[in-house]
Amino acid sequence: MTDSKKHHRLDSANSSDSSKYRKRQKKQNKIEKPEDPKDPKEVYYESNGLQRIHPYFHNFATYAKGRxxxxxxxxxFSKEFRDRPVDYYxxxxxxxxxxxxxQRVDKDTIxxxxxxxxxxxxxxxxxxxLQPLGIVENIKDGLLLVDKPGSIPVHPTGRYNFNSVIKILQIKHGYSSLYPVNRLDRLTSGLMLVGLNPDVARRMERDLTSHRIQKEYICKAKGVFPRGKIxxxxxxxxxxxKLSLNCVDPKDGKPxxxxxxxxxxDGTHSIVYCRPKTGRTHQIRVHLQFLGYPIANDPLYCNREVWGESxxxxxxxxxYDKNLSDNKDEDKGKPEKEESQKAADLSETRPKMSGQRDADNIEPWVDLVKRMEEWKTKQELIEQISNSVDTQGVPRxxxxxxxxxxxxxxxxxLCIWLHAWxxxxxxxxxxxxxPEWANEAKQHIDRVKYIPDKSEP
Structure with missing residues (x-):
């Protein structure tokens, strides 16, 4: 063997050895992910009327970034990841x-x-x-229909992993490959279409986007909804x-x-049948809010702190008025304004809609986002203050x-009153x-149920 052969360049573009070497290196450097537990009892338990997860260690592994x-x-860790105190690291x-x-390291390891x-x-x-994930039907050609309770996200996300539809189906029901076709919000309940193979999922998604699949929802809205088709x-x-915030925008919104x-x-709330013809994020929630009848327990779109009295x-x-927010306590004890004055004040604070922008109001959503961010921060503070405490009152x-x-x-x-029926x-x-909150509508549901036209393909 000659020296030139012995020191042959493995990064040569034309070398088959190079390809093999790279594949071998890639396999050696592959980050192994821990397998999920197979026994549901190792993961889930019930307490105080809720499904809980035993706390566990989860490893987040990544290749070192260039910086x-x-x-x-x-x-x-102390400079790049700021979600925890420095002492924690x-x-x-x-x-x-x-x-x-x-391998274990010390703080000075490079x-x-x-x-x-x-x-x-x-x-x-x-x-x-604790409401179980319902299996409505398991169709032989590879489609699974699931009745999702509110409070459970579809995919692992944020603080949720095992308490997600995908993980519950895998661990509790024994399914392996899962391809959700329609995605419901965490707080929304109802019917989900899940492909058991990618071909079925793609076919169902094509039918959804081409409007060959009709969706029907039920909700409980605030106020007395008008009669007739709206x-x-x-x-x-x-x-x-980041705030999952969507709005009506006549100029830049999607149809x-x-x-x-x-x-x-019942004079206070209304059970409303909803049939979305398009599939925008939060579409039903946003349209109901725009009409003046938001879903009654929707923390996002039925929130006076964010949206005001209207x-x-x-x-x-x-x-958004920071000074007004800081000085709410100073207004206590002052006489209420007349309704006409309230209306005048509201009209003065109305933002320009996107079709009416001017130099003084380039982006009408800035105020709304600020109000939402302030409300979210307040909720996080309330959550911290409400932490469980021991018998001495010390936070646990x-x-x-x-x-x-x-x-x-x-x-x-745990849920909003919106159900994919x-x-x-x-x-x-x-x-x-x-769902139970819609029981009073059972006798009326057949009146609005969608009946396919026989001429439809």
Whole structure:
């Protein structure tokens, strides 16, 4: 063997050896993900009327970023990740919860190029409803129909992992490959279409986008909804992704259309049938709010602190006023304004809609986003203040990670009164039982139920 052969370049573009080498290196450097537990009893338990998850360590592993190289592991975590106190990262390094290439480190260990950095985080998932995930039908050609309770997200996201539809189907029901076709909000209940293979999921998604599948929802709205068929075709746009905030925007919104029909009312709330013809995010919730009848327990779109007294009807909401927010207590004891004056004040604070922008109001949503951010911050503070305490009144924390023990969600925080009731496609139709809050509408539901036209393909 000659020296030239012996030192043949493995990065040569034309070398088959190079390809094999890269594949081998890739396999060696592959980050192994821990397998999920197979026994549901290892994951789930019930307490105080909620489904809970035993706290567990979850490893987040990643290759070192370029900007991390040459810095100490403590500096990387304390400067790059600010969701925890600095002292936590010192303690985590000492306990071996932060590793490099599977080895324990000290705070002065230098991060090198291609290092695999792993952080074992002690996760506390929020509890969800005890209402079981219902299997409506398991069609032989690879489609699963599920009745999702409120409070459970579809995919693992944020603080939720095992308490998600996908993980529950895998661990409790034994399904492996799952491809959700329609995605419901965490707080929304009802029918979900889940493909058991990608081909079925793609076919169903094509039918959805081409409007060959008809969707029917039931909701409980605030106020007395008008009789007859009401159509809302206001365009909708995403205002703030991080806040999951969407609004009607006549100029920049995407075309949206929803049909509504009153089923019953008690004079305070109304059970309303909803048939969305398009599939925008939060479409039913946004259209109902615009009409002036938001879903009655919707924390996002039926929120006076954010939307003002009009609750966003006709796209109207007050300006953000930090001074007003800080001085609310000073107004206590002052006489109430006359209704006419209240209306005049509201009209003065109405933002320009997107079709009426001027130099003084380039973006009408800035005030709304500020109000929503302030409200979210307030809720987080209330949650911290409401942390569970021991018999001496000292806040309880986890003995493994010192995270506070958060209070359980209240029943009205587990779902909103919006239910995906029925889906119909070419030659098929499936529905779920109506939720308890919609029982009074059962006798009226057949009056509005969608009947496919025989001429439809």
């Amino acid at each position: 991390w190289v040459g810095r100490t592991v403590f500096e990387v 010192l303690k985590a390094i000492k306990q071996g919860l932060i590793e490099i290439n599977g 991060v090198r190029n291609s290092d695999i950095v792993t952080h074992y985080i002690h996760r506390h998932e929020p509890p969800v409803t 159509v809302c075709d206001q365009p909708i746009r995403v205002v703030a992704h 949206s259309l929803t049909e509504f029909e009153l089923l019953s009312t 609750l966003g009807r006709n796209g109207v909401f007050p300006k 924390v986890c003995d493994k990670c010192t995270d506070p023990v958060l209070p359980d969600p209240k029943p009205d925080e 029925r889906y119909s496609g070419p030659g098929w139709s499936y529905e779920t039982p109506l």
